[in-house]
Amino acid sequence: MSGMDRIVIEGVGGVGGFGCGVSDLTRALTGSACSPGTLAVSTESGTVPIPAFRADVSRLEEFLPVRTLRRIDLFSRLGLLGSYLALADANLPDEERTRLGIIIASGYGATGMTYAFLKSLIDDGDICASPTCFASSVHNSAAAHISIQLGAKGPNLTVSDYHMSVPSALATARIWLAEERVQRVLFGAIDELSDLIGYIRYRTRGAPPAAPMTPLRTEMETSIPGEGAAFLLLAREGAARGGYCTLDASTTGSLPFPGLPFPEPGLLVLGADGCRASGRRYAAVAQNARVACYTPLYGSMPAGPAFDLAAAALILKGGRVFPTPGGAFLDFPATVPAGGDPVGADRIACITLAGNEAYGLTTLGRLNSL
Amino acid sequence: MLPLLKRGEVLCSIQRMSVAPIAITGMGCICAAGRNLPDSMEAILRGERNPAPPVRFASNHPVRYPVFEAAEFEAPPDLLRTSAFGLHAVREAVADAGLDRKTMGALRVGVCVGTTVGTVLSEETFCRGYLAGLIPDMTPIRRILRGNPADVIAREFGLSGPRQTVVTACASGTDAVGIAGSWIRAGLCDAAIAGGADELGRITYIGFISLMITDDSPCKPFDKHRKGLNLGEGAAMLVLASERVLRRSGMRARSFLLGYGSAGDAYHQTAPQPDGAGLRSAISEAMATSGVSSTSVAFVNAHGTGTPDNDRVESRVLHDMLPGIPFLSTKGYTGHTLGAAGAIEAVFTAACLEIGKIPANAGFETPDPDIANTPVREVTTVQGTVALSESLAFGGNNSVVVLGKA
Numbered sequence: 001m002s003g004m005d006r007i008v009i010e011g012v013g014g015v016g017g018f019g020c021g022v023s024d025l026t027r028a029l030t031g032s033a034c035s036p037g038t039l040a041v042s043t044e045s046g047t048v049p050i051p052a053f054r055a056d057v058s059r060l061e062e063f064l065p066v067r068t069l070r071r072i073d074l075f076s077r078l079g080l081l082g083s084y085l086a087l088a089d090a091n092l093p094d095e096e097r098t099r100l101g102i103i104i105a106s107g108y109g110a111t112g113m114t115y116a117f118l119k120s121l122i123d124d125g126d127i128c129a130s131p132t133c134f135a136s137s138v139h140n141s142a143a144a145h146i147s148i149q150l151g152a153k154g155p156n157l158t159v160s161d162y163h164m165s166v167p168s169a170l171a172t173a174r175i176w177l178a179e180e181r182v183q184r185v186l187f188g189a190i191d192e193l194s195d196l197i198g199y200i201r202y203r204t205r206g207a208p209p210a211a212p213m214t215p216l217r218t219e220m221e222t223s224i225p226g227e228g229a230a231f232l233l234l235a236r237e238g239a240a241r242g243g244y245c246t247l248d249a250s251t252t253g254s255l256p257f258p259g260l261p262f263p264e265p266g267l268l269v270l271g272a273d274g275c276r277a278s279g280r281r282y283a284a285v286a287q288n289a290r291v292a293c294y295t296p297l298y299g300s301m302p303a304g305p306a307f308d309l310a311a312a313a314l315i316l317k318g319g320r321v322f323p324t325p326g327g328a329f330l331d332f333p334a335t336v337p338a339g340g341d342p343v344g345a346d347r348i349a350c351i352t353l354a355g356n357e358a359y360g361l362t363t364l365g366r367l368n369s370l
Numbered sequence: 371m372l373p374l375l376k377r378g379e380v381l382c383s384i385q386r387m388s389v390a391p392i393a394i395t396g397m398g399c400i401c402a403a404g405r406n407l408p409d410s411m412e413a414i415l416r417g418e419r420n421p422a423p424p425v426r427f428a429s430n431h432p433v434r435y436p437v438f439e440a441a442e443f444e445a446p447p448d449l450l451r452t453s454a455f456g457l458h459a460v461r462e463a464v465a466d467a468g469l470d471r472k473t474m475g476a477l478r479v480g481v482c483v484g485t486t487v488g489t490v491l492s493e494e495t496f497c498r499g500y501l502a503g504l505i506p507d508m509t510p511i512r513r514i515l516r517g518n519p520a521d522v523i524a525r526e527f528g529l530s531g532p533r534q535t536v537v538t539a540c541a542s543g544t545d546a547v548g549i550a551g552s553w554i555r556a557g558l559c560d561a562a563i564a565g566g567a568d569e570l571g572r573i574t575y576i577g578f579i580s581l582m583i584t585d586d587s588p589c590k591p592f593d594k595h596r597k598g599l600n601l602g603e604g605a606a607m608l609v610l611a612s613e614r615v616l617r618r619s620g621m622r623a624r625s626f627l628l629g630y631g632s633a634g635d636a637y638h639q640t641a642p643q644p645d646g647a648g649l650r651s652a653i654s655e656a657m658a659t660s661g662v663s664s665t666s667v668a669f670v671n672a673h674g675t676g677t678p679d680n681d682r683v684e685s686r687v688l689h690d691m692l693p694g695i696p697f698l699s700t701k702g703y704t705g706h707t708l709g710a711a712g713a714i715e716a717v718f719t720a721a722c723l724e725i726g727k728i729p730a731n732a733g734f735e736t737p738d739p740d741i742a743n744t745p746v747r748e749v750t751t752v753q754g755t756v757a758l759s760e761s762l763a764f765g766g767n768n769s770v771v772v773l774g775k776a
Contacts (some may be wrong), residue, residue: 041502042503044503044504044505047749098636102634108489108491109489109490109537111491112492114491114492115497115579117492117573118492118494118497118573119497119501121494121573121576122494122497122498122501123501125430126429126430126431126579127430127431127432127578129576129577129579129580130580131577131580131581131582134577134578134580134581135581135640135764136639136641137487137490137492137577138486138764138765139486139490139528139537139539139766140538140539140763140764140767141639141764141765143538143765144634144639144764144765144766144767145639146764147634147635147636147765147766148636148637148638148639150635150636151636152636153633153634153635153636153647153648153651154633154634155632155633155634156538156632156633156634156765156766156767157538157545157549157632158536158537158538158765159534159535159536159537160489160518160535160537161489161518161520161521161533161534161535162489162515162518164533168532168533168534169518169534169536171532171553171558172534172549172552174554175549175552175556175558176552178385178556179386179389179552179555179556181386181655196491196497196500197491199500200491200508200511203508204508204511222633251532251558252532252533253522253530253531253532254530312386328582355521358521358533
């Protein structure tokens, strides 16, 4: 994409296991304790509480009347809260909201409502299935709620590519801005921990360990499921009023290792989430690089790479690296800088890996001046 | 040669420049009308349609709503039916484009697919077992998690470009085509496979019945007595290529993707905005980016679901913005194929432009006094070099592509 304005991250909003908003995220990144809660999973041998990073959406009432929220499910509430936090963080005037483009990335969509609809059909019969649950179960329901509440009438897109959802959707966000379809894109990633997701997670990967996530310890499965929403307000440089950093590139693809086309960054933020299978791939990519990994603050979820981007944006604005929770492990073939170390260069790359070959790579740059 | 917008012919207030046309070099389709695009086109021009109660699944709902199933299509057991539809359409489109795997391997080819059910963790047998406290078989869930339609297509053809699965409900297929065109213009890939795919299952069937927007008789888009939609299933895929690739590869353009626009209603989760403001914006953007004037428009392939709300809003917008231009809905032949609809209708639109005629709007008999214009009632010869294909969706998504004659 040549000849286009740079893209600036003007605002950041997030809610997850670490808390709510930039201040909570910064506090967690700086080294405050961030312990998971629990998710009750119904199993054949009874209800099992498993560790999980849960998100508290109660602050949404600061932005919307309780009455408005009555029929809005958790998935959309997560998205709404992330949106309002990012817009407030950027101080975007209300009148500019109508011209926003909206892009949402979600690995699994509104699984709570999907499950609720199925339950209504199974429990009550075909004739009594819940229309409300069905309408709320579509993947773009959160994007619709956000556009309705903000009055945003620009283009509106939802993307679902499981763990590649964030880099994939970001590439399209960059194009919208480059094409000048819109001056700003409200970009967000959302995933909720519903009963269904909890059970599937339990069946496919077993109960998560009670110990903290240690994603750089690749011989162990240490992932803890998470939920939340991370939002970025993206603007063309000419329209931006300030912000955190630039969004320089976002690509996805499939390549055998070695050969990932990322530029030499000051820091490589790994999306490693404690999954043993992908841990080895991350180790191969990170060979001899300076790396950080913040997933132990929000847990394992397809929306996770958007939290990585939020962390990277805060680092570039502050100029100092946050410590990787749990620190380095001897067998991990990379340098893990201590908290407070300088970034080391003007760029941070965030990498996400999935399956045997897929990668997503997003590069952020220091914002010198506007 | 494409007619360009003349000075003073600006159709809309959207301030966007026209964009470079993207060649459509191959098309494939499977739906209730046929197992490939030529068969489907012949069927719809003959006026054939065969809605019937579903045979692939059962329901204890007392009313047996007709649907448009893709007859005699069986997906391999390890593949989602949605992804199998997608692959079927891609194979036809790739063959139509004259591409082989070696040529595709030398290009950076992206995949952009729209769907509504292809990435949803919605499996009834699994959920029944879970709710009953059993240990349900995980096979269906694994099939879904491995079955993302864009990934399946990219894996099958060894494609190395960007992949995206678009889930903007019933606008997904149109959005996927428009986005893939942008990828090529932006240099993210040399070529792209773009379209939509969706299977019809019990959950979708019951869901739409619960919303009370399905017709218990064959659907009647734009008719006074329309009662709702009939669901369908299938897929359509287009091979899109840059001009550079077109020159280098020897492919020929069957049609061109000239413009794309999309806009949100910001109004309601399941109902269109009564004044159609979002659709108006989407049409305006699509026309502005195509750089063509309304005088060049041969016809509009409308969303035309047959629901009272959709058809009222859509016809009002067409009456205001593109008065006198023939329009039709092809959903009377295919049913509403949801995430596939925009793609199926895009390939029908391109194929109709090639032959210069459009089928009758199946199901239309009685004009509605609330609708100022009427769709075509018989096979109609059309003049003009471009055509629009529209999609409206839950969530208030409106998307439009402008296609041009090669």
